[in-house]
Amino acid sequence: MHRRTLLGAAALLPFGARVVSAAPPAETITPALIEAARKEGKVSYYTAMDLSVAEPMAKAFEAKFPGIKVAVERTGAERLFNRLAQETASNIKRCDVVNSSDAAHFITWKREGWLQPYVTVDITENVAPEMRDPEGAFVNQRTHLSAMAYHIGLVKPGDAPKGFNDLLDPKYAGKLVKGHPGYSGTIMTATHQIARELGWGYFEKLAxxxxxxxxxxxxxxxxxxxxxRAVAVDGSDYLFWMGRERGVPIEVVYPVEGTPLISNPMAVFKAAPNPSAARLLFAWIMSGEGQEFIVNLSGQYPANLKVKAKAGRPPLSSIKTLREDPVEVEKTADEIKAKYARIFKV
Amino acid sequence: MPASSRSEAATADLPVRSSLQLDLSRPILIAVTALLVVMIALPMGWLIVYSLSDKQGTATLGNFVTLFTDPSFVDPLITTLIIAVSVSAICCIVAAPLGWLVARTDMPIRRIVRTLVMASLVTPPFVGAIAWEMLAAPNSGLLNQLWRSLTGMPSDEALFDIYSLTGLIFVIACYTFPYVFILVANALDRMPGELEDASSMLGAKTWQTARRITMPLALPTLLAGALVAFLQALNLFGSPAILAIPAGFHTLTTRIWSLFQFPPKPELAAAASLPLLLLTILLLRGQALALGRRGYAVLGGKYGEPRLVRLGAWRLPAAALALLVLAMPLFLPYAALFNSAFSRVASRLVTLDTITLHNVRFTFLELSSTMPALKNTFLLATLSATLGAVLALLIAYIVARRAVPGHRVLAFLATAPLAIPGIVLGVGLFLAYTRPPLTLYGTLWILLIAFITIELPAAYQQLSSAFHAVHPELEEAGRMLGASRLRTLADITAPLLRSAVIATWCFVFVAVIRELSAAVILFTSETKVLSVLIFDLKESGDVGAIAVLSLTMVGITTVVVAVANRFGGGREAGRLHARTAG
Structure with missing residues (x-):
């Protein structure tokens, strides 16, 4: 696998560098595709996206293409990975489209031959080459961050942490809440990045x-x-913001050491029981309309360059992010889980 | 007539009868035995095989070495034992006095208290744990907020911390003591009044009688209750999964479950299941001994109704105490569930201004897993209850009437699953049915097998005690008039057992709806059931939807129980049982 050094912005992801590709020709949503999808009548979407975004997105798709029901199968990316492995091993074919917050999973799945290469014109024209697999097996659907945050009622802004190292201050003992890399792909990706930048010793102190x-x-x-709890060590940034916009008294913090960057690739499953509906859902999500829906509802950073980021959110380029490295995560995921479980006891 | 000669007579009859009246009892017996052997021996066999192999499948004891040396297994093992012992002790301390108050005193509202304690059993333990999270999470818990607003304590001071070992023990005890309570109260109901009368006639004071007569008589039952509580706490998965992980520790069941995270380690999971299995078998032996001794209290002719102890001035305090105890599994958790079902944020008390149907709308209109999960749950509960009751009825009949030689084996097989904790059975079935010839993993069948296996012992025990109350003469009359054994069973025995069968059906139905520990290992995305859906939602912290689904689940269960009571099922079975004992 090709590796590159990436700096900051989401536009740079190591999915593959060269655009010389054996990818299938780019397709569009045709009436024939819609008709075939409608005949199938349903599509299952495996995702790690929060239900408050995934279910309304599914409903928007159902409204746009009546007669096709979307079954959202949401769970943490690491559990999703496990579930898909078990289902595939047992020859259960249910997954149509898969979307995970752990980009490393797609390297495994592609190697196993589980992904159906599929490319749309929206992808070839409007998605940066770094964000997609050269063979068209997967593409980044959206990007989010694993941010820190605090509750304004429980932490005075002057006392608020500015970065990861601040959280080791004894005044935060018993006030922190944190996700787990054994369940969440966002946290898995973030744990890898933090451990690389700050060392595992940081987690030992944090524990x-x-x-x-x-x-x-x-x-x-x-x-x-x-x-x-007063402070979240990590968590999906878009949910902190959605809460804030709903009037929840929380403040988002982008750690001074850098914020873990999480891409969320998506692919059509080769064994998809509803292959046409799978392609239609995939194509719609990558279209301007699908991307806009996700952005307007949740403010995650779109992969489709024609879609503008949500107003009122800090632009991704203004945030110091940590480098995402799915290749390394893929190699060390089991080790990360084991180390983490030893340090945090669960 | 001895069993063998009677069955020989039955077989000898065969050629005389027309082919339409063929006696099917022998093929049925063989089929039932084979079915039970497959249901139990297959998963348990694979469990043992896996526990003794490494990843490549070569024989090793390495899994057990890991199990007893690696702190990530030893710690959960110790934690689990601490929990089980504590829960058992707390349950006895709470259930014994409460059972006595309800069964043997003139405490007001004692009937209501009794019904409500039983009703609290309808709550699945993991739902109880989630509700207690809403109540007693150190900062957002409603009770802690109340305490802070009353005392003016600062924001990070908490009265209760549910995310702790004590918190977990408390929550498990809340939903375990009813089992002990029922045992104790029923034993006290049946205890001969004469002994106590004699004691008081000889001049003993009320309390002396209670101490010298009532308590010793009830002691074996209490011991059995302690073991039941111990087993419940030992094998419970739901509550620890909800509370232990945020608190930063594992119990044995949650550890076994975590071994199914990627990359799955079924060998270790199998090895970690065996201590649970062995401990359960040992304790069940102990329980049989303890309950066996109770015999001397109940056998030996008719006894008078026990006399009620007059509490006098203590009547109201006693009732208040009973209500306080009931607040823990019932009033407080349900208040919390209703609050978060209709509130945007579970940690705030809902008011007329903030009440919202958001969660209800989300659960039933947006969440695409709700309807499939409801459908699967209903289908599985109905099928398990029906097939389970039929199977239990068949076995109970064969055993009670000693219809064929070898009936004892059937009785043993039907009660054996009692010794298999849900999560262990889940692991065993997973290992047995993810391979040919029966690749059932991913289908509803594997869940059906799991549920029937888990509920068979209770169903069998319930029906077998009912059978003992139906006199064989009635059936023999039918047989003499030329009806086959099956025909007799259908026309004579079954109607007499109607209420017991209905009670059993409902019992299994309710138990299946709340089952989590086996389902959480066996489900796939297509075969999700309600309990697993709630558990999945817990992972992402969607407490509003959890509250709505939990209330729906409990609502359904309550309706079924109410219907059962209307048919007189529960009470009838109890009465039959009492008659047998007398």
Missing amino acids: KQKVMQVQSATEPPKKLEAGE
């Missing part, structure tokens, strides 16, 4: 802070909203 351990990266924002 002494009586951290409340939850599973998915979608849960720290909810624990913060409930006021259960």
Whole structure:
């Protein structure tokens, strides 16, 4: 696999560098595709995206293409990975389109031959080459960050942490909530990046802070909203923002050491029981309309360059992000899980 | 008539009868035995094989070495034992006095208290754990907020911390003590009044009688109850999964479950399951011994109704105490569930201004897993209840009437699953049915097998005690008039057992709806059931939807139980049982 050094912006992902590709020809949404999809009548979408975004997106698709029902199968990316492995091993064919917050999974799946190369014109024209697989097996659907955040009612802005190292201050003991890389792809990706930048010693110190351990990266924002803990060590940035826009008193923090960057690739499954509906859903999500829906609802950073980021959110280029390295994550995922479980005891 | 000669007579009859009246009892017996052997021996066999192999499939004891040396297994093992012992002790301390108050005193509202304790059993333990999270999470918990607003304590001071070992023990005890309570209260109901009368006639004071007569008589039952509680706590998966992980520790069941994370380690999971299995078998032996001794209290002719102890001035405090105990599994958790079902944020008390149907709308209109999960759950519960009741009825009949030689084996097989914890059975079935010839993983069948296996012992015990109350003469009359054994069973025995069968059906139905520990290992995305959906939603922290689904689940269960009671099922079975004992 080709590796590159990436700096900051989401536009640079090591999915493959050269655009010389054996990818299939780019397709568009044709009436024939819609008709074939309608005959299938349903499509299953495996994703790690929070339900508050995934289900409305599914409903928007159903409204646009009546007669096709979307079944959203949401769970943490690492559990999703496990579930797909078990289902495939048992010859259960259910997954049509898969979308995960752990980009490393797509390297494995592609190698196993589970992904159906499929490329649309929206992808070839409007998605940066670094964001897609040269053979067209997968493409980044959207990008988000694993940000920090605090509850304004529980932490005075002057006392707020500015970065990861601040969280080791004894005053935060018992006040932190954090996701788990054994369940969440966002946290897996983030854990790899933080361990690389700050060393595993950082987590050893953090574990002494009586951290409340939850599973998915979608849960720290909810624990913060409930006021259960004052500071979230990590979590999906878009959920912190969505809460804030709903009036929840929280403030998002982009750590001074850098914010973990999470791409969310998507692919059509080769064994898809509804191959046409799978392609239609995939193509729609990558279209301007699908991308706009995700951006307007959640403010995640779109992969489609024609779609503007959500107003009121900080532009991705203004945030110091850490380098995402799916190739390395793919190699070391088991080790990361084991180390993490040893340090945090769960 | 001895069993063998009678069955020989039955077989000898065969040629005389017309082919339409063929006695099917022998093929049925063989089929039932084979079915039970496959249901139990196959998963348990694979469990043992896996526990003794490494990843490549070569024989090794390495898994057990890991199990007893690696702290990531030893710690959960110790934690689990601490939990089981504590829960068992707490359950006895709470259930014994409460059972006595309800069964033997003139405490007001004692009937209501009794019904409500039983009703609290309808709550799946993992739903109870989620509700207690809403109540007693250190910062956002409603009770802690209340305490802070009353005392003016600062924001990070908490009265209760549910994310702790004590918190977990408390929550498990909340949903385990009803089992002990039912055992104790029923035993006290049946206890001979004469002994106590004699004691008081000889001049003993009320309390002396209670201490010297009632308590010793109830002690074996209490011991059995302690073991039941111990087993429940030992094998429970739901509550620890909800509370232990945020608290930063594992129990044995959650550790086994975590071994199914990628990359799955079924060998270790199998090895870690065996201590649970062995401990359960040992304790069940112990329980049989303890309950066996109870015999001397109940056998030996008719006894008078036990006399009620007059509490006098203590009547109201006793009732208040009973209500306080009931608040823990019932009033407080349900208040919390209703609150978060209709609130945007579970940690805030809902008011007329903030009440919202957002969660209800999301659960039923947006969440695409809701309807499939409801459908699967209903289908599985109905099928398991029907097939389970039929199977249990057949076995109970064969055993009770000693219809064929070898009936004892059937009785043993039907009760054996009692010794298999849900999560262990889940692991065993996963290993057995993810391979040919029966690749059932991913289908509803594997869940159906799991549920029937888990519920068979209870169903069998319920029906077998009912059978003992139907006199064989009635059936023999039918047989003499030329009806086949099956015909007799259908026309004579079954109607007499109607209420017991209905009760059993409902019992299995309810138990299946709340089953999580086997389902969480066996489900796939297509075969998700309600309990697993709630568990999945927990992972992403969607408590509003969880509250709505939990209330739906409990609502369904309550309706089924109510219907059962209307048919007189539960009470009838109890009465039959009492008659047998007398």
